[in-house]
Amino acid sequence: MQEILTSINDFNEAKQVIAGGVNSPVRAFGSVGGTPRFIKKGCGAHLIDEDNNYYIDFVQAYGPMILGHGHQFVKNVLKDAIENGFSYGAPTELETNLAKEIIRICDGLDKIRLVNSGTEATMSAIRLGRAYSGRDDIIKFEGCYHGHSDGLLVKGGSGLATFGETSSKGVIEDIAKHTLVAKYNDLDSVRECLRLSKNVGVIIIEPIAGNMGLVPARKEFLQGLREICDKENIVLILDEVMSGFRASLKGSYPYYGVVGDLSTYGKVIGGGFPLAAFGGRAEIMDLLSPMGGVYQAGTLSGNPIAVSAGLATLAKITEDSSFYDRLESLGARFIDGFTEIAHSLSIPFQGVLRGSMAGFFFNENEVIDWDSASKSDTNLYAKFHAKMLEKGVNFAPSQFETSFICSAFNENIIDNVLQKIKDSLKEIMG
Numbered sequence: 407m408q409e410i411l412t413s414i415n416d417f418n419e420a421k422q423v424i425a426g427g428v429n430s431p432v433r434a435f436g437s438v439g440g441t442p443r444f445i446k447k448g449c450g451a452h453l454i455d456e457d458n459n460y461y462i463d464f465v466q467a468y469g470p471m472i473l474g475h476g477h478q479f480v481k482n483v484l485k486d487a488i489e490n491g492f493s494y495g496a497p498t499e500l501e502t503n504l505a506k507e508i509i510r511i512c513d514g515l516d517k518i519r520l521v522n523s524g525t526e527a528t529m530s531a532i533r534l535g536r537a538y539s540g541r542d543d544i545i546k547f548e549g550c551y552h553g554h555s556d557g558l559l560v561k562g563g564s565g566l567a568t569f570g571e572t573s574s575k576g577v578i579e580d581i582a583k584h585t586l587v588a589k590y591n592d593l594d595s596v597r598e599c600l601r602l603s604k605n606v607g608v609i610i611i612e613p614i615a616g617n618m619g620l621v622p623a624r625k626e627f628l629q630g631l632r633e634i635c636d637k638e639n640i641v642l643i644l645d646e647v648m649s650g651f652r653a654s655l656k657g658s659y660p661y662y663g664v665v666g667d668l669s670t671y672g673k674v675i676g677g678g679f680p681l682a683a684f685g686g687r688a689e690i691m692d693l694l695s696p697m698g699g700v701y702q703a704g705t706l707s708g709n710p711i712a713v714s715a716g717l718a719t720l721a722k723i724t725e726d727s728s729f730y731d732r733l734e735s736l737g738a739r740f741i742d743g744f745t746e747i748a749h750s751l752s753i754p755f756q757g758v759l760r761g762s763m764a765g766f767f768f769n770e771n772e773v774i775d776w777d778s779a780s781k782s783d784t785n786l787y788a789k790f791h792a793k794m795l796e797k798g799v800n801f802a803p804s805q806f807e808t809s810f811i812c813s814a815f816n817e818n819i820i821d822n823v824l825q826k827i828k829d830s831l832k833e834i835m836g
């Protein structure tokens with residue numbers, strides 16, 4: 407049995423001074439039970455907790471750490487960057503360099519703007535999309551997450567398409583009612599939303615959803631959505647905060663050939679620092695202040711340390727042309743092995759892979775949207791999570807998160823994890 411006394415004490419102490427003991431709710435282990443591990447160090451494929459337990463890490467800070475923890479090249483760049491001060495409130499060449507690199511790699515971006523979090527990126531992109539279209543209502547999809555701004559904390563009702571109801575206390579109905587909620591992978595529900603409201607100016611979607619577990623959009627669905635937006639002059643926002651530089655170097659684009667009018671990025675582009683971006687066609691982006699009338703700003707936006715981490719991370723992932731192929735083949739080894747183990751034990755299982763994003767559900771049926779995702783066996787997941795943690799493997803404390811492969815992984819690590827999965831599931835099934 408693993409010693410976790412320090413984490414238990416740390417959590418109790420944290421709860422005295424931090425609401426719920428954590429600075430983001432999923433970290434509290436609410437949906438799986440048990441004690442969150444307090445981490446003192448990350449190193450390559452591993453996290454090390456305050457009791458000196460090592461964990462092979464499939465969470466990777468929920469996506470950013472594609473090079474693994476504490477990558478030496480990034481550390482060296484950051485040591486140099488810190489010598490020059492921390493933040494200036496004035497433009498730097500670094501920001502232009504990062505913008506050029508993101509625009510060079512991603513399709514459909516003429517201009518971007520850097521912000522501090524994915525939440526800010528989607529919130530700002532929606533404001534811009536509303537200004538450009540001149541219409542107030544937006545459509546989002548059930549199960550997609552775009553950060554915690556008011557208009558996006560809504561859930562659907564029971565119908566095919568509905569006006570949003572607030573999913574958080576403190577969000578007022580007057581805001582929620584401008585967000586319609588459609589079903590993922592279902593164009594009919596989008597058409598139904600457009601019948602309910604003649605005032606839709608923006609549709610926002612995760613082209614490869616990673617926040618209800620991993621649920622990729624079907625090709626006909628995403629392409630159909632693009633056609634609807636073109637026909638109705640609706641601004642399509644592809645939220646690639648997670649899938650960008652993860653599903654492939656170019657995010658979702660190689661899978662669908664679909665370009666958003668605006669796109670949002672985060673996670674990997676900050677290399678573990680608070681950095682995100684939104685961007686798109688020049689005629690839309692030029693509506694931003696100071697050129698246009700759409701206000702958006704940030705004291706720390708384009709922070710030189712965060713930008714340096716982003717540039718260093720992008721330099722590493724672009725210098726090796728086989729970088730994503732390697733991650734994907736490790737991911738396939740993981741998902742295929744996991745599938746085989748689950749089947750051999752007659753456990754309902756669905757595995758999905760998109761580049762370095764790996765998803766699995768304890769579920770009988772293919773997962774295509776939130777309705778099907780939510781039928782997964784969350785009790786089994788909670789037991790699985792606890793067993794794996796005990797054996798030194800860190801999966802996200804929720805069935806509805808994506809697992810990530812990083813470049814610090816190798817075949818041995820995956821095989822070692824698969825053995826632990828087999829042992830854990832056998833122990834659980836008795």
Ligand SMILES: *Cc1c(COP(=O)(O)O)cnc(C)c1O
Pocket residue numbers: 522523524525526528551552553554612616617645646647648649672673682
């Ligand atoms: C993580 C995430 C966000 C929110 O980003 P934060 O940096 O946590 O605010 C938005 N959209 C998607 C798709 C995400 O995965």
